[in-house]
Amino acid sequence: MTKTTGTPPAVSFTGAVKTYGAVRALDGIDLEIMPGETVALLGRNGAGKSTSISLLLGLREPDEGTVELYGTPPERAVRAGRVGAMLQETRAVPRVTVRELVSFVAGRYPEPMPVARALELAGITELAGRRVDRLSGGQTQRVRFAVALTGNPSLLVLDEPTAALDVEARHAFWNAMRTYARQGHTVLFSTHYLEEADAYADRIVVIDRGRIVADGTGEQLRRSAGGNLVSIDLAGRGTEGLTLLPGVRSLEVRGGRALLRTDDSDATVIALAELGAIRGLEVAPASLDDAFLALTAHERETV
Numbered sequence: 179m180t181k182t183t184g185t186p187p188a189v190s191f192t193g194a195v196k197t198y199g200a201v202r203a204l205d206g207i208d209l210e211i212m213p214g215e216t217v218a219l220l221g222r223n224g225a226g227k228s229t230s231i232s233l234l235l236g237l238r239e240p241d242e243g244t245v246e247l248y249g250t251p252p253e254r255a256v257r258a259g260r261v262g263a264m265l266q267e268t269r270a271v272p273r274v275t276v277r278e279l280v281s282f283v284a285g286r287y288p289e290p291m292p293v294a295r296a297l298e299l300a301g302i303t304e305l306a307g308r309r310v311d312r313l314s315g316g317q318t319q320r321v322r323f324a325v326a327l328t329g330n331p332s333l334l335v336l337d338e339p340t341a342a343l344d345v346e347a348r349h350a351f352w353n354a355m356r357t358y359a360r361q362g363h364t365v366l367f368s369t370h371y372l373e374e375a376d377a378y379a380d381r382i383v384v385i386d387r388g389r390i391v392a393d394g395t396g397e398q399l400r401r402s403a404g405g406n407l408v409s410i411d412l413a414g415r416g417t418e419g420l421t422l423l424p425g426v427r428s429l430e431v432r433g434g435r436a437l438l439r440t441d442d443s444d445a446t447v448i449a450l451a452e453l454g455a456i457r458g459l460e461v462a463p464a465s466l467d468d469a470f471l472a473l474t475a476h477e478r479e480t481v
């Protein structure tokens with residue numbers, strides 16, 4: 179990525195380490211997000227996504243390394259109203275209406291958007307007069323989104339924003355997020371959902387056991403994890419020698435078929451033909467799911 183001289187990254191982690199007792203939640207994170215990017219932080223449960231977000235919001239301090247927003251300590255950027263966040267935890271819910279809550283938060287920012295606009299973007303205009311402590315989980319989540327947006331922050335940070343939303347609300351949420359991102363704002367969101375990361379982020383950062391194991395577009399991730407899957411019907415034959423074929427990185431047997439992950443599907447298919455092993459041949463690009471599983475495979479082996 180090219181950096182414009184003089185423009186500090188919106189987000190910058192340098193060698194960030196965070197431990198909780200014996201747990202090394204972040205094990206040396208280096209990450210830069212430039213203004214205007216929409217980045218997904220993708221990882222399994224316990225990978226370190228929420229910890230990364232708490233560090234970048236200044237809610238926790240790294241044990242080693244530094245975290246900066248716009249070239250300043252996170253607390254300063256947060257105090258200056260440059261950051262809006264939607265977090266997972268549910269704090270005590272105030273006994274006020276949705277409109278009162280969003281107006282209160284807007285009043286604490288230097289250049290908020292009109293409250294009606296924040297309610298509209300979050301899809302909760304019709305909930306404006308309802309009490310915040312009497313909403314459903316999904317409605318509460320949308321209120322939290324309005325709260326995050328209302329300050330019109332340069333950087334919007336969303337920790338698993340769609341976790342409690344139904345399909346329709348999820349769709350509306352991503353449309354709103356996109357609208358906001360297209361206005362030049364920076365968005366960082368964490369998710370377990372590969373398809374959300376692929377569909378809505380410019381860039382996907384895969385975090386696993388406190389380390390960044392991949393960073394790129396969905397397409398780059400698919401390629402880096404092994405270009406294609408070649409599969410054949412084994413028709414009762416064994417799998418001897420298949421892992422030695424050109425290009426092959428790994429072999430899996432599923433339902434009587436051999437699935438070969440390969441960097442060079444042409445060479446693999448030609449070699450299979452020479453072996454006389456081609457039956458029910460299928461060649462398909464590796465999916466993002468395949469890429470994610472390959473990137474985080476070591477963890478699955480130990481759980």
Ligand SMILES: Nc1ncnc2c1ncn2[C@@H]1O[C@H](COP(=O)(O)OP(=O)(O)OP(=O)(O)O)[C@@H](O)[C@H]1O
Binds near residue numbers: 198199222229370
């Ligand atoms: N307050 C805490 N005290 C002790 N350990 C913690 C604490 N918070 C997180 N951890 C541990 O740190 C690691 C990273 O947790 P974190 O919450 O950052 O992961 P995550 O990727 O956000 O997970 P999830 O998708 O489940 O929300 C995990 O092993 C977790 O158990």
